[in-house]
Amino acid sequence: MTTVTGERTHAVRLLSVSKTYGSGDTAVRALDNVTIALRRGSFTAVMGPSGSGKSTFLHCAAGLDQPTSGRVLLGEQELTGLRETELTELRRRRTGFVFQAYNLLDAVTVEQNIVLPLRLDNRPVEPGLLAEVVRSVELDVPLDRRPSKLSGGQRQRVAIARALITRPDVMFLDEPTGALDTRTARQVLGTLRQAVDRWGQTALMVTHDPVAASYADSVVFLADGRIAGELAGAAPERIAERMTHLGEW
Numbered sequence: 493m494t495t496v497t498g499e500r501t502h503a504v505r506l507l508s509v510s511k512t513y514g515s516g517d518t519a520v521r522a523l524d525n526v527t528i529a530l531r532r533g534s535f536t537a538v539m540g541p542s543g544s545g546k547s548t549f550l551h552c553a554a555g556l557d558q559p560t561s562g563r564v565l566l567g568e569q570e571l572t573g574l575r576e577t578e579l580t581e582l583r584r585r586r587t588g589f590v591f592q593a594y595n596l597l598d599a600v601t602v603e604q605n606i607v608l609p610l611r612l613d614n615r616p617v618e619p620g621l622l623a624e625v626v627r628s629v630e631l632d633v634p635l636d637r638r639p640s641k642l643s644g645g646q647r648q649r650v651a652i653a654r655a656l657i658t659r660p661d662v663m664f665l666d667e668p669t670g671a672l673d674t675r676t677a678r679q680v681l682g683t684l685r686q687a688v689d690r691w692g693q694t695a696l697m698v699t700h701d702p703v704a705a706s707y708a709d710s711v712v713f714l715a716d717g718r719i720a721g722e723l724a725g726a727a728p729e730r731i732a733e734r735m736t737h738l739g740e741w
């Protein structure tokens with residue numbers, strides 16, 4: 493196993509990561525020599541114009557996609573070069589995902605959705621953990637209900653609970669409030685922030701919304717596949733202003 497200095501303090505590191513799609517005249521360099529380290533317990537938002545490489549960045553950091561060159565480390569574990577089965581197991585055990593479209597299973601209850609990552613891994617649900625996670629995401633619906641009966645905000649709370657239940661090294665969120673109305677989005681983001689603080693959770697969130705990004709500790713800006721700057725503790729107006737300088741979004 494390869495070890496690199498920084499493994500204890502950082503949950504994820506990308507070292508000179510580039511990703512090129514296609515080849516020859518049609519090649520697209522979606523990520524261009526990106527180096528970044530996410531501190532354990534930090535909440536980072538990723539913003540950038542359409543096509544700037546946000547999804548590619550998230551997918552490479554999460555081991556869903558392999559970089560063309562460079563290295564990705566999850567804690568002390570090098571992801572580069574792992575086989576797909578190893579990556580799948582690592583993702584299931586050590587990462588959590590929250591998507592815009594919730595991706596819940598409607599055939600089973602809310603509770604079964606939340607504990608699914610533990611079940612898939614044959615791990616027991618520790619007594620009290622389910623209740624604690626449900627409380628931390630402020631989910632106030634009967635746990636035997638089906639997700640299809642819930643509102644969008646409630647569904648996303650279920651998805652966040654499911655991502656937290658394994659206490660992952662990193663939680664990856666892809667436009668988690670993209671399908672919610674403004675008011676519900678704010679409520680879910682407030683809950684997410686509290687849950688991240690309470691669990692000391694490292695989180696990486698791609699978003700188009702400067703208000704959503706302002707809930708993070710810092711915002712990383714991407715442009716043309718490169719890191720174009722970072723803002724820490726900034727208000728939505730300042731984040732929006734930086735975005736306008738980067739181009740269309």
Ligand SMILES: Nc1ncnc2c1ncn2[C@@H]1O[C@H](COP(=O)(O)OP(=O)(O)OP(=O)(O)O)[C@@H](O)[C@H]1O
Pocket residue numbers: 513514520521522540541542543544545546547548549
């Ligand atoms: N599978 C693929 N094959 C070819 N090109 C791709 C592929 N995925 C992404 N790209 C290209 O790579 C670049 C970065 O795409 P990416 O989806 O990472 O950007 P993004 O910032 O997430 O965009 P958006 O905000 O529109 O979702 C774009 O030019 C895109 O067209």
